[in-house]
Amino acid sequence: MAVGARRWVGMWDALPDAARSIVKELIIHGPQSRTALSRTLHLSTGSLTRLTKPMVDAGLLVEGDVVHDPVNGRPTRPLDVAAGEHRFLGLKLTADRVYAVVTDLRAEIVAARDEPIGDHSPSAVCDQAKRLLDELSGGAGALVGAGVTVGGNARASAQVGGERLVDAPYLGWWQVELKPLMERALGVPCVVKNDVAALAHQHHWFGPGRGLRDFALVTIGAGIGYALIVHDHLVAATEADLGMFGHLVLQPGGPMCPEGHRGCAAAYLSGWSVEATAGHALRRTVTYDEVMRLATEGDRVCLGVVREAAQALGRLIGHVATISMVKTVILAGEGVELARIAKDDLARALTENRRDVPGSVDVVIEADDFREWARGGAVVAIQSFVTGSD
Amino acid sequence: MAVGARRWVGMWDALPDAARSIVKELIIHGPQSRTALSRTLHLSTGSLTRLTKPMVDAGLLVEGDVVHDPVNGRPTRPLDVAAGEHRFLGLKLTADRVYAVVTDLRAEIVAARDEPIGDHSPSAVCDQAKRLLDELSGGAGALVGAGVTVGGNARASAQVGGERLVDAPYLGWWQVELKPLMERALGVPCVVKNDVAALAHQHHWFGPGRGLRDFALVTIGAGIGYALIVHDHLVAATEADLGMFGHLVLQPGGPMCPEGHRGCAAAYLSGWSVEATAGHALRRTVTYDEVMRLATEGDRVCLGVVREAAQALGRLIGHVATISMVKTVILAGEGVELARIAKDDLARALTENRRDVPGSVDVVIEADDFREWARGGAVVAIQSFVTGSD
DNA sequence: CATGTTAGCTTTGCGGCGAAACCAATCTGG
DNA sequence: CCAGATTGGTTTCGCCGCAAAGCTAACATG
Numbered sequence: 001m002a003v004g005a006r007r008w009v010g011m012w013d014a015l016p017d018a019a020r021s022i023v024k025e026l027i028i029h030g031p032q033s034r035t036a037l038s039r040t041l042h043l044s045t046g047s048l049t050r051l052t053k054p055m056v057d058a059g060l061l062v063e064g065d066v067v068h069d070p071v072n073g074r075p076t077r078p079l080d081v082a083a084g085e086h087r088f089l090g091l092k093l094t095a096d097r098v099y100a101v102v103t104d105l106r107a108e109i110v111a112a113r114d115e116p117i118g119d120h121s122p123s124a125v126c127d128q129a130k131r132l133l134d135e136l137s138g139g140a141g142a143l144v145g146a147g148v149t150v151g152g153n154a155r156a157s158a159q160v161g162g163e164r165l166v167d168a169p170y171l172g173w174w175q176v177e178l179k180p181l182m183e184r185a186l187g188v189p190c191v192v193k194n195d196v197a198a199l200a201h202q203h204h205w206f207g208p209g210r211g212l213r214d215f216a217l218v219t220i221g222a223g224i225g226y227a228l229i230v231h232d233h234l235v236a237a238t239e240a241d242l243g244m245f246g247h248l249v250l251q252p253g254g255p256m257c258p259e260g261h262r263g264c265a266a267a268y269l270s271g272w273s274v275e276a277t278a279g280h281a282l283r284r285t286v287t288y289d290e291v292m293r294l295a296t297e298g299d300r301v302c303l304g305v306v307r308e309a310a311q312a313l314g315r316l317i318g319h320v321a322t323i324s325m326v327k328t329v330i331l332a333g334e335g336v337e338l339a340r341i342a343k344d345d346l347a348r349a350l351t352e353n354r355r356d357v358p359g360s361v362d363v364v365i366e367a368d369d370f371r372e373w374a375r376g377g378a379v380v381a382i383q384s385f386v387t388g389s390d
Numbered sequence: 391m392a393v394g395a396r397r398w399v400g401m402w403d404a405l406p407d408a409a410r411s412i413v414k415e416l417i418i419h420g421p422q423s424r425t426a427l428s429r430t431l432h433l434s435t436g437s438l439t440r441l442t443k444p445m446v447d448a449g450l451l452v453e454g455d456v457v458h459d460p461v462n463g464r465p466t467r468p469l470d471v472a473a474g475e476h477r478f479l480g481l482k483l484t485a486d487r488v489y490a491v492v493t494d495l496r497a498e499i500v501a502a503r504d505e506p507i508g509d510h511s512p513s514a515v516c517d518q519a520k521r522l523l524d525e526l527s528g529g530a531g532a533l534v535g536a537g538v539t540v541g542g543n544a545r546a547s548a549q550v551g552g553e554r555l556v557d558a559p560y561l562g563w564w565q566v567e568l569k570p571l572m573e574r575a576l577g578v579p580c581v582v583k584n585d586v587a588a589l590a591h592q593h594h595w596f597g598p599g600r601g602l603r604d605f606a607l608v609t610i611g612a613g614i615g616y617a618l619i620v621h622d623h624l625v626a627a628t629e630a631d632l633g634m635f636g637h638l639v640l641q642p643g644g645p646m647c648p649e650g651h652r653g654c655a656a657a658y659l660s661g662w663s664v665e666a667t668a669g670h671a672l673r674r675t676v677t678y679d680e681v682m683r684l685a686t687e688g689d690r691v692c693l694g695v696v697r698e699a700a701q702a703l704g705r706l707i708g709h710v711a712t713i714s715m716v717k718t719v720i721l722a723g724e725g726v727e728l729a730r731i732a733k734d735d736l737a738r739a740l741t742e743n744r745r746d747v748p749g750s751v752d753v754v755i756e757a758d759d760f761r762e763w764a765r766g767g768a769v770v771a772i773q774s775f776v777t778g779s780d
Numbered sequence: 781c782a783t784g785t786t787a788g789c790t791t792t793g794c795g796g797c798g799a800a801a802c803c804a805a806t807c808t809g810g
Numbered sequence: 811c812c813a814g815a816t817t818g819g820t821t822t823c824g825c826c827g828c829a830a831a832g833c834t835a836a837c838a839t840g
Contacts, residue, residue, distance in 0.1 A: 016796065035818055044798045049820055051796095066805095073817025074805040214625070228715065230620045235604070235715050240750060244712040247745050249705070251642055259745070315639070322634040323713040325618065325625050355637050355649070360630060406826065425788055434828050439790055441826095456835095463787025464835040 008060035008082075009142070013388075018043055019051045023060070024386050026081045027106055028205050031064055033076035052079060059085070081105055088385075089133050089146035089186065090378030092195060092370070093117070093125065095170040099374040100132045104141065107206045107379050111136040112371045122176045126185035133186060145188050147381035148178060149373065151195025151225075166192055191377075191384045194242070197234055198376030200227035201383060203330055204234075208364045215328040216320050220313070220335025222271045228324055246270065250315050268312035269335060278305045292337045303341075310342030314349025321354065321361040332366040339365050398450035398472075403778075408433060409441045413450070414776050416471045417496055418595050421454055423466035442469060449475070471495055478775075479523050479536035479576065480768030482585060482760075483507070483515065485560040489764040490522040494531065497596045497769050501526040502761050512566045516575035523576060535578050537771035538568060539763065541585025541615075556582055557629075581767075581774045584632070587624055588766030590617035591773060593720055594624075598754045605718040606710050610703070610725025612661045618714055636660065640705050658702035659725060668695045682727045693731075700732030704739025711744065711751040722756040729755050 021041050026032065032040075034048040043051075055061040056079070064078040083105040092099040099114040113136060117125060129148075137143060150168045165175040182190040193201075200217045203209040209217075213232045219225035224246030228235040247257065247264040254263025258272060267273050271288045278291045281301045286294075294302035317329045331339050339346050351358050366372070411431050416422065419430075424438040433441075445451040446469070454468040473495040482489040489504040503526060508518060519538075527533060540558045555565040572580040583591075590607045593599040599607075603622045609615035614636030618625040637647065637654040644653025648662060657663050661678045668681045671691045676684075684692035707719045721729055729736050741748045756762070 018797075033818070044800095045819065046799080046821075047797055068806080069817095072807050072815070074819075076818065226713075228713075230625060231623055233621055235620060237715050240745075240747060241712070241715045244745060244750075248709065248712050249743055261745075319638065319709055320713050322631070322638050323616075323618075323710050325627050325631045353639055355630075355634060355651075357630060360634075408827075423788070435789065436791075436829080437827050458836075462785065462837050464789075466788065 008055070008058040011054070011058050012060070012385075015055075016051070018047060019055060020386055020388060022048070022051060022055075022079075023081055026061070026079060027083070027382070027386065028210060031078040031080035033067075033078050035076070037079070083108075085141055086385075087137060087141040087143045088378040088381045089129075089136075089143060089188075090374045090376065090381065091129055091132075091146065091148045092373040092377055093148065093150050093168070093171065098125065098128060098132070099370050100129070100136060101371050101374040101378055102133070102136045102143075103375060103378040103382075105144075105382060107202065107375055107382060109371060109375060110141070111138075112374070114370060114374075117171075120171050122173060122178060122181055123185075125171075126178075126181050129182065130185045143186075143188050145190065145381040145385050146182065146186050147191045147193065147198065147377035147379065147384070148182055149193050149195035149198040149377045149380070150178075151373065189381075189384065191380045193377070193380045194237075195373055195376060196225035196227045196242070197237070198380045199225075199332060199373065200229055200234060202372070202376045202379040203332075203366075204229055204232075205379060205383065207366070208330055209328065212328055214324075214326045215330060216324055216326045217330045217332065218313075218317065218320070219333035220269050220331065220338065221333040224265050224269055225333065226320075228326070230324065230326075248316065248319065250312050250319075265312060265316050268309045269316075269338070271335065274305060274309060274335075274338070277308075278302050281305070288334070292341065295341050306338050307342045307345045309338050310346040311349040313339060314346040314351075315353050317346075317361060317363060318350050318353030321350075327360075328362045328364065330364045330366060332368065332372065334368050336365050336368050339363075398445070398448040401444070401448050402450070402775075405445075406441070407778075408437060409445060410776055410778060412438070412441060412445075412469075413471055416451070416469060417473070417772070417776065418600060421468040421470035423457075423468050425466070427469070473498070475531055476775075477527060477531040477533045478768040478771045479519075479526075479533060479578075480764045480766065480771065481519055481522075481536065481538045482763040482767055483538065483540050483558070483561065488515065488518060488522070489760050490519070490526060491761050491764040491768055492523070492526045492533075493765060493768040493772075495534075495772060497592065497765055497772060499761060499765060500531070501528075502764070504760060504764075507561075510561050512563060512568060512571055513575075515561075516568075516571050519572065520575045533576075533578050535580065535771040535775045536572065536576050537581045537583065537588065537767035537769065537774070538572060539583050539585035539588040539767045539770070540568075541763065579771075579774065581770045583767070583770045584627075585763055585766060586615035586617045586632070587627070588770045589615075589722060589763065590619055590624060592762070592766045592769040593722075593756075594619055594622075595769060595773065597756070598720055599718065602718055604714075604716045605720060606714055606716045607720045607722065608703075608707065608710065609723035610659050610721065610728065611723040614655050614659055615723065616710075618716070620714065620716075638706065638709065640702050640709075655702060655706050658699045659706075659728070661725065664695060664699060664725075664728070667698075668692050671695070678724070682731065685731050696728050697732045697735045699728050700735040701739040703729060704736040704741075705743050707736075707751060707753060708740045708743030711740075717750075718752045718754060720754045720756060722758065722762065724758050726755050726758050729753075 022037055025041055035045055038045045038048045052061060056063055061079050062082050064080055066075045066077055068075040086105040088103050090101045096116055097114055098117050101112045102110045150166055166178045167174055178192050179190050196219055209215045214230050217227045226245035246266040247261050249264050251263035255267045256262050257264050257267035274291055275286055275288055279286050291302045295306040320329055354360050412427055415431055425435060428435045428438050442451055446453055449472055451469050452472050454470055456465045456467050458465040476495040478493050480491045486506055487504055488507050491502040492500045540556060556568045557564055568582050569580050586609055599605045604620050607617045616635035636656040637651050639654050641653035645657045646652050647654050647657035664681055665676060665678055669676050681692045685696040710719055744750050
């Protein structure tokens with residue numbers, strides 16, 4: 001199939017923006033008739049005919065079976081993207097492991113794997129990525145692009161002289177030009193992004209943020225992550241901004257975080273704080289997962305710690321909703337367990353911080369799965385391919 | 391001049407978006423050459439020639455004297471809008487007074503007046519507006535549009551069935567269709583907007599927010615107002631959102647606001663709270679202005695109240711900057727005096743809430759002037775005229 | 781004072797998009 | 811079974827914007 005399936009390669013770069021917007025809409029919201037597309041994209045039906053014809057001819061779009069939706073009128077011939085003929089690689093790098101997924105054009109995971117990072121040097125990591133890619137990409141579909149996300153306590157990539165440089169202290173990286181290195185290793189265009197930003201993009205196109213113009217994403221794990229989508233676009237965050245959020249003061253004079261702030265979000269929510277607080281009361285060292293397990297089993301100390309954290313999270317979400325005026329806040333990361341266990345405490349604290357108006361914020365708790373972070377990388381690669389920028 | 395000056399009337403509606411963007415750019419950033427415009431607006435120089443020629447012919451744009459900016463090359467012939475030939479009426483309605491200004495196309499105030507509202511019925515207010523307009527608009531320039539802002543504790547106008555309805559409890563208004571009433575009275579297109587949103591637009595086009603894609607506006611007065619501009623657009627706020635901000639909890643267990651929340655922004659910053667706190671300590675009733683005056687003169691009680699409020703404001707600004715990720719926060723309203731008197735306390739609280747990084751937020755304190763609120767109305771009228779949509 | 785250089789502006793030809801007229805496919809009702 | 815209604819899709823034509831080439835008005839230099 002490979003040859004026939006790749007007729008669209010090469011044509012893609014020359015497509016006008018309107019054509020790209022059609023593909024984007026079909027990817028995000030599924031098969032639609034030309035008329036439906038013309039309405040949502042504010043294009044004339046004439047333009048739709050003209051734009052779609054070459055893409056159908058090239059095999060980039062496929063025309064579905066005739067559907068007879070309306071009571072009256074001519075039946076529709078829905079269009080869809082040939083999602084299965086495209087493959088994207090998504091990678092997430094942490095201090096000790098690399099997570100990899102291969103997806104199709106709709107970010108559906110085709111194959112996934114994770115393994116320890118052997119050699120931490122940038123070029124070795126690129127080689128490892130190439131090897132992972134070869135192992136994962138059996139069968140159909142041509143690799144179109146790759147997205148790498150660096151996370152944890154990594155700093156955002158900085159724009160310097162037109163080249164994106166990556167700082168990832170936990171990998172020992174400083175001003176690494178990862179993009180060209182990775183592109184040489186993989187042979188396809190690569191995108192490098194902050195991991196929380198990538199996860200926000202993923203939720204925007206393929207998750208609970210689909211169709212929403214505005215929402216916030218809060219991730220809870222070793223640290224606290226934050227991303228904001230407003231007017232359908234990610235709000236650009238500087239390196240400094242990303243760190244600020246976790247240290248937002250929720251309770252002046254409250255418990256202390258490792259940086260010495262009292263009552264900040266990290267002092268309640270970060271993995272370190274949860275372990276330290278519970279460990280202090282239990283008089284032994286405990287892991288994060290253990291605290292969660294004990295809390296679920298009804299241990300009073302751990303439940304107390306978790307409830308306190310959930311209340312802090314509720315207040316934090318309240319602040320986010322009030323100031324950014326989003327109606328939806330998505331929670332993700334290992335720490336969401338906390339929000340599930342003490343759901344009521346979270347909801348109560350949120351409502352108290354929203355003038356006692358219940359239901360004014362939609363809080364979505366996402367399942368925690370390492371593959372989601374890698375999928376975020378695939379999503380930014382898909383976006384880069386579709387929109388043709390960044 | 392009137393006849394010659396109004397050649398552009400009628401032509402305006404038919405202008406393409408690109409032409410409007412040229413006028414907008416010239417209004418906001420002043421006279422510029424065609425080449426400069428082509429660069430900032432991402433239009434070709436060819437398009438600029440074609441688009442500007444009819445507008446210059448119609449008298450909407452004027453060509454300035456030849457300027458010889460660069461060392462080499464042909465001198466520029468800067469274009470500018472004929473700002474003086476347009477007049478806009480801006481109105482701000484409060485519980486007891488109406489503030490009115492007449493401005494030119496650049497929102498420069500040509501005439502201003504305020505007076506008590508006689509009859510509070512919508513139609514009587516419209517008649518009063520008409521009378522004010524007649525008194526203010528002597529001499530040159532044709533009235534093009536008007537903008538009415540409703541504020542104080544007024545609720546945002548709601549979109550119902552395509553018609554904007556205004557709720558203004560303090561005027562006894564409920565679901566009033568102010569726009570058509572006002573248009574009938576004044577004879578020009580009218581825009582009705584929330585006052586804080588209008589003030590944000592004013593700062594965006596003509597104030598310290600000029601050229602900024604993102605900033606926040608916080609107003610301090612009887613209540614706390616808030617508006618957010620992200621990606622060059624106002625973030626839409628629901629009725630509920632507008633009220634939430636003032637009751638953001640800064641210090642759980644702190645002083646109580648009239649709604650019964652402890653430690654919320656209103657409990658520190660609202661006129662009522664400042665007067666109540668100072669009055670309680672002084673054992674007599676005091677006005678807001680009196681507290682400010684006494685604080686300036688060194689009265690320990692009033693200075694304490696003001697400093698505490700400034701600290702709360704600093705923390706509030708810190709929250710806004712961290713969550714909305716803006717780099718600029720503009721302060722306006724009667725209460726800015728507080729920020730001026732206790733500037734250092736504000737700055738310290740802000741820095742403490744920003745991980746001790748000084749200077750990460752630009753706080754702009756605007757002069758308080760009732761005319762600014764009315765000017766906000768003129769600005770939304772100007773925007774409606776220029777962009778051709780609400 | 782010719783010639784080159786630089787930069788602003790205009791003209792010309794081409795392609796993308798919308799508006800509207802037109803064609804196609806279905807159902808309803810005489 | 812045919813006219814009308816309803817909706818989906820195509821064709822035609824004109825406008826708008828870009829790219830590129832050309833023109834204009836200054837300065838620089840030998």
